[in-house]
Amino acid sequence: xxxxxxxxLSRRYSQGVTFRTTETSPSQQNENQxxxxxxxNNDVCKQLFGHGGLPKSYMKQTKTFTETSLxxxxxxxxxxxxxxxxxxxxxxxxxxxxGEIGAGKSLTLAHLLHYAYEDGYxxxxxxxxxxxLRRVPRHKEMSNSPTHEGLVDLPLDGAxxxxxxxxxNQVLLKKGNLKISKEYVWSKRxxxxxxxxxxxxxxxxxTRVKYACDVIDALIxxxxxxxNSKQCKTFVAIDGFNTFFYPLTRLSTPTKKKVTxxxxxxxxxxxxxxxxxxxxxxxxxxxxxxxxxxDHQESHLPKYLLYKKGFEHIDPFVPVEVGxxxxxxxxxxxxxxxxxxxxRGPRETEGELKLASACNPYKFMELCxxx
Amino acid sequence: xxxxRYKVGPIAKCVFQTQSPRSNLWCTLMQYRFYPRPTxxxxxxxxxxxxxxxxxxxxxxxxxxxxxxxxxxxPAAYETSSVYHDPLVSKLINHVMxxxxxxxxxxLVEKAFENIKRIQIERYHLxxxxxxxxxxxxxxxDILHKAxxxxxxxxxxxxxxxxxxxxxxPGPITEKRSLFLAIKWLLEATNDKERTIHFPEQFxxxxxxxxNNTGKVxxxxxxxxxxxxxxxxxxxxxxx
Numbered sequence: 093x094x095x096x097x098x099x100x101l102s103r104r105y106s107q108g109v110t111f112r113t114t115e116t117s118p119s120q121q122n123e124n125q126x127x128x129x130x131x132x133n134n135d136v137c138k139q140l141f142g143h144g145g146l147p148k149s150y151m152k153q154t155k156t157f158t159e160t161s162l163x164x165x166x167x168x169x170x171x172x173x174x175x176x177x178x179x180x181x182x183x184x185x186x187x188x189x190x191g192e193i194g195a196g197k198s199l200t201l202a203h204l205l206h207y208a209y210e211d212g213y214x215x216x217x218x219x220x221x222x223x224x225l226r227r228v229p230r231h232k233e234m235s236n237s238p239t240h241e242g243l244v245d246l247p248l249d250g251a252x253x254x255x256x257x258x259x260x261n262q263v264l265l266k267k268g269n270l271k272i273s274k275e276y277v278w279s280k281r282x283x284x285x286x287x288x289x290x291x292x293x294x295x296x297x298x299t300r301v302k303y304a305c306d307v308i309d310a311l312i313x314x315x316x317x318x319x320n321s322k323q324c325k326t327f328v329a330i331d332g333f334n335t336f337f338y339p340l341t342r343l344s345t346p347t348k349k350k351v352t353x354x355x356x357x358x359x360x361x362x363x364x365x366x367x368x369x370x371x372x373x374x375x376x377x378x379x380x381x382x383x384x385x386x387d388h389q390e391s392h393l394p395k396y397l398l399y400k401k402g403f404e405h406i407d408p409f410v411p412v413e414v415g416x417x418x419x420x421x422x423x424x425x426x427x428x429x430x431x432x433x434x435x436r437g438p439r440e441t442e443g444e445l446k447l448a449s450a451c452n453p454y455k456f457m458e459l460c461x462x463x
Numbered sequence: 464x465x466x467x468r469y470k471v472g473p474i475a476k477c478v479f480q481t482q483s484p485r486s487n488l489w490c491t492l493m494q495y496r497f498y499p500r501p502t503x504x505x506x507x508x509x510x511x512x513x514x515x516x517x518x519x520x521x522x523x524x525x526x527x528x529x530x531x532x533x534x535x536x537x538p539a540a541y542e543t544s545s546v547y548h549d550p551l552v553s554k555l556i557n558h559v560m561x562x563x564x565x566x567x568x569x570x571l572v573e574k575a576f577e578n579i580k581r582i583q584i585e586r587y588h589l590x591x592x593x594x595x596x597x598x599x600x601x602x603x604x605d606i607l608h609k610a611x612x613x614x615x616x617x618x619x620x621x622x623x624x625x626x627x628x629x630x631x632x633p634g635p636i637t638e639k640r641s642l643f644l645a646i647k648w649l650l651e652a653t654n655d656k657e658r659t660i661h662f663p664e665q666f667x668x669x670x671x672x673x674x675n676n677t678g679k680v681x682x683x684x685x686x687x688x689x690x691x692x693x694x695x696x697x698x699x700x701x702x703x
Contacts, residue, residue, distance in 0.1 A: 156584050158588055433601055444546055461577040462572075462577055
């Protein structure tokens, strides 16, 4: 009796349309599951996105919905299939996700990260490049780089990213079979010997924040060497990659000189990583309008957002568009919202919301909020 | 004379209308715009009937043929036949609005609704038994209606001067004024907040409190009622 009541209640706002799939492993998902939601395990979620990676508004939703559900969508499946069919002896293939604001680029990236995690890749994930270059909180720390002449370090951001990296790859790092290839001397008393595990290098960056950016530089060259020697396969994901190519950052040195992205050491390291001069890896980038200032948001196409320089930098790349919801995806999303009590009201509401949101996922979510 | 009519007119109306169903009056009050100044439309222009339900009702009662021949005012931008159109909500938005910035006002009210929804959904998930779950009102618009209903005063105090002394005389209140007071009090209670708390959050809490028959606004209403009760000895000043 009680269970029947419960079932009735939980069905109170849901409808017949199937919107969930029990296939929680991204590598097993196929075309039949397009438009269906799968739930990411909480522990995995914490490990992958504990230090950023999911958009803020989505994090709010996960709290309200008491679960982290991602929709299986075509762009992610396409890329997963491509990765499965890739020959890892050839130079890395670069995928570029692009699409309108709110189309789901970051969540597609999250889906792909989940795939990479399950498949045992070493994940190099930058949650949001603007966080480094364009967001200037009151205590943004900047210092001139001791190793690179004329460049600027962001020690706190670097250390935070190292923490994020450590969190995402804790399983691989714990094994300890990833060794560094040469000795790094940081100062008179501090050095990392040759053959030390990768975790030690990261630990040094986190504890000695001053060297965080240099550690990232070293880490990235080490990762490249390790992948080249087939000791690990690497999955690089950078959200808002086009921010690296916008002519100016919001940072300025104490002498009020504006800083360009090339003058930041982090940019240099990640430029090095996104070249295709190494093998055994995958690179997924996104071009996002929100990553640049408002006067350069007219188009969402990569050629416009990346400028000539960025376009040439990643030139042979696979563009993947993340579009608006299709009819089926929209209906499935609406019934998911109904199930999670986020959307209520008569059936005609969906039709209206579809017109008002133009099937844009983020707008749809926003329009549902006050209903 | 005109002043007198202003004071007595609404009261008489209120007395007459106590028999008619309240919800009907509620609807008529909310749906038609009140023009403070003469408009470009002559008197014989009819108010638009923009809801599909109302139109169906007209067709049913065969009044449409009468109206069809009459000129009709154009509906305002907010008078839509959308599924989620709610007259009380659009009225509330107008009360929140400052300097004609309706976009901002609408945003604030919608954010408040979102906050209410999040709080209530959380409560829903926290509730353990189905009975408790069923009790949680999840629709923010229902909560708004309940809150406004709970904070509407039934009596008001009018200052009336008799023999050089101004007495606070209790009297009946019109539907329209009590609605106005309810919304005004809700907004005043909301704006009485810390600088760091934002309007939507505070407004959500106030609405939830009022819907629950607790909180500042309901207390204010009860205070007014209590004062009316205490001043009942002056009631005869209304007509003497």
